[in-house]
Amino acid sequence: MPVDFKYKLDTSSKKFECPNCGKKTFVKYRDEKGYFAPDEFGRCDREVNCGYLMIPENDKTIVEPKPREIKPIQYIDFDDAATTSTNFEDNNLIKFLVSKFGVDAVNDLILQYRIGIDQTFPSTRDWIIWWQFDVNGRCRSGKLMRYLADGHRDKNHGTTWYHKINPKYKGFEVTQCFFGEHLLPMFPTKKVAIVESEKTAVIASHFMPEYLWIASCSKTGLGYHKCKVLKNRNVTLFPDLGAFEDWRLKAQEYGWSIYSHMEKNATAEERAMGLDIADYLIL
Incomplete structure (x- = not known):
């Protein structure tokens, strides 16, 4: 039988x-x-x-x-990350955000999220560095991206990592954490909101400061080993259009909430574009 x-x-x-x-x-x-x-x-x-x-x-x-x-987690020297906190005024993404929020608000976001600008390597000079500082304040590495004047990613250039372009870190193996994870112990009772994109976390933080916004850094970036830092936290997922079902399963698995308004009300064109909450907030 x-x-x-x-x-x-x-x-x-x-x-x-x-x-x-x-x-x-x-x-x-x-x-x-x-x-x-x-x-x-x-x-x-x-x-x-x-x-x-x-x-x-x-x-x-x-x-x-x-x-x-079990390999030990490797870290970027803090001084190497700190030296990238300069020359923001000429960066495309920063200028775009200033046009939307003003200088003071953007300066606060830069400091809060420890955003960097590459000034060292010819192939990535003036690219944004999204540093990943973990819950203990240690730097896991930084993702480098180039942006256009309209605030969108320059898709003619791929992303790369700081440890891959700096010969000092030859053989370095990154263990990723959430972008913005270093903020968790600073706001132990604040509700946590998770998005996919680093830029989206920064923009949403300006509009909806009642949440502590962090980024998974990829659609599949909600694995157990990364998410265990969120134990006993009130967490809501804000998936991009097209990622709702995958993230709904994750929300169920971890006992989290999920924001569904976009999924229920998006047009076919918006779904094809794969918009996220920042695209609606910054209109």
């Missing part, structure tokens, strides 16, 4: 970070309604090098995983 299991391995191509080996080769279990089981339940596709398998029904690991090598 066939057995009807409550949970089954997800049959889509979606993969997550394995809780044992850290590689994005982890297939999760879903229940009959399509909801993911908690992060620890699933199977790693790296059967030889990892072998992790945890089944929700019996809450036991039935394949003994190979021990994961």
Whole structure:
């Protein structure tokens, strides 16, 4: 007689970070309604090098995983990040924000989020550096992006990381955290809002200061190891159009709230553009 299991391995191509080996080769279990089981339940596709398998029904690991090598987190020297806090007046994105908010408000946002401007490397000079300072105030690295005069990203140029262009950090391996994570201990009772883009977090912080705005830095940037710093915090997700379903599952998994007004009211054109909350706030 066939057995009807409550949970089954997800049959889509979606993969997550394995809780044992850290590689994005982890297939999760879903229940009959399509909801993911908690992060620890699933199977790693790296059967030889990892072998992790945890089944929700019996809450036991039935394949003994190979021990994961825990590498120490590497950090950027604080002085290297501090030297980029200059020459804001000629940067495209900063000039755009000043035109919307005024000089004083933008200066406050620069200081609050520890934004940098590259002045060292010829290929990225005058690019914004979105530094990732963790909950302990240590710098994990910085993502560099070039912006146009209208405040949008220059898509003729890709993004890069500070540790990749500075030869001082050859062999550096980044362990990402939330952009704005360093603000969490400064505002321990404030409601937390998570968006995908660093720029969006900065803009939303100006318009909706009742929240502490941080950025996941990617659509898939809500893994357990990053999100555990938000334990016992009141968190609301503000997904970009097109990311709502993925983030809804994350909200359910962590017991968070999710903002759905955009998803319910967006036009087809807005969905095609993949707008986020900053696009509506700054109109």
